[in-house]
Amino acid sequence: MNETSLDQELQQIQNVYDLLTEFIVQYSFQIVGAVIILLIGIWIANKVSNFVVSQFEKHNIDVTLGNFVSNLVRICIIAMVAIISLGKLGISVTPMVAAIGAASLGAGLALQGMLANYAAGVTIIVTRPFVIGNTIEIKGVAGVVKQIQLGLTILTNEEGELISIPNKHIVGEILHNSHEYKLVDTQFNIDYQTDPQQVIKLISDAVMSHGGVSQTRTPQVGINDFNSIGMEIGVRYWVPTNSYFEDKYQANLAIIKALKSADITIPCPVREIHLQQ
Template sequence: MDELGLDNELQQLKGTYQFVADLLVQYSFKIAGALVILLIGLWLANKVSQLVARQFEKHQIDITLSNFVSNFVRILVIVMVAIVALGQLGISVTPMVAAIGAASLGAGLAIQGMLSNYAAGITIIVTRPFVVGNTITVKHVTGVVQDIFLGQTLLTNEEGEQISIPNKHIVGEILHNSFANKLVETQFTISYDTDPEQVIQSIQAILQASSQVYQEKACHVGINDFASMGFELGIRYWVPTQSYYQDKYQTNLAIYTALKQQGISISCPVKEIHLSH
């Protein structure tokens, strides 16, 4: 019985060996050809991607759009090469494409929010309403654009916080882009006995001499309104977004100090209260 069992095992091993040998003889050239096609395709995908990136850089096109297009071209070439390699092995890709399509439909319904973010990201990259380094305000959130991804846009503020905004909340919303700077608006009241032209000239001199104020855009100082306590002066100037509050506070202090040295006082708000007996 032991000799019979040993003979059966030898026959099974011999049959397995013969099957593997026939399989290698039949498909070895096809497998080798598919591997060669795949390796050449990967090399070609990297070369085409680099060529696209160089063309975008040559024409000084935004780096975000350049990265997106070059990566998309690379993936597209790899997919095409993979289809050719599978065809070399005799594998029909038609059922696979149909299965991927059906799976994509179900996955698309499940991750609809994510896909909408990606679609919005493509819109941002193509239309470029802002680029890295710009200051944007969307839905009452302000920050400097640090990076733009397909799914989200990253902002940073003066405190060093990182703010992630899903791209679907940017596209279709009211978007403010002040590039690298942010507007400062300040109002205060001076007495009607004070010469407003003197005060306006003093403030304009301070703003023009300040290193914190962005001088490429004009500063505006004038009478904003006529309040019950005096002239309400309005001040508008620009400062770098990354140091917005620091520059605003220092400029306000410089304005207050200069007015105090000139003997100009800022009117205090007064509220009248009438008591009925």
């Protein structure tokens, strides 16, 4: 009984060996041809992709858009070469395409959030509301754009933190893009007896004297409001995002030094308390 089982197993192995040998002998040239076509196609895809990137760089087009187009070209070429290789082996791609379509539909229903991020990423790359190096603020989160991917956008701030924002939360939302600078907006009070024009000139000169403040945008200094304490002076100027707090603190120090040197004081709120017997 054992010898019969062993003979059957040996016979099955022999049948498999014969089948593989026949397949290799009959389709060896087709297999080699398909592999050669696939390798050549991958080589061509890489060459064309690199050429596309070089052309984008030559014409100073955004690197993110260049990478997206080059990757898309590479994928399309490899897909076409793969179809040709399968045809070389005598495999019909029509049922395979139908199966891929059905699987894609099911995967799309299961991965709606991820596909929404990818669709938003394509929109960002094509429309380019911002590029790498810009300072953006979205839903209260601000930073410098470090990388734009299909699924998410990565920001960085002065602390070196990496902030990942899914692209679906960017497209369709209110987006602030201040390019490489960020706005500093501050207010303080002066006495009504103080000459506001003198204060405005002192503050403008003090802010412009700090090297970190943008020299291409003139600081905005003026009377912002009136209140019971005094005249409220508003100060607005732009500093590089990657050194926002450092430049802001230095500019504020320059402002307070200029006010003190001119004997201009910032009034404090006064509260009167009456005690009744």
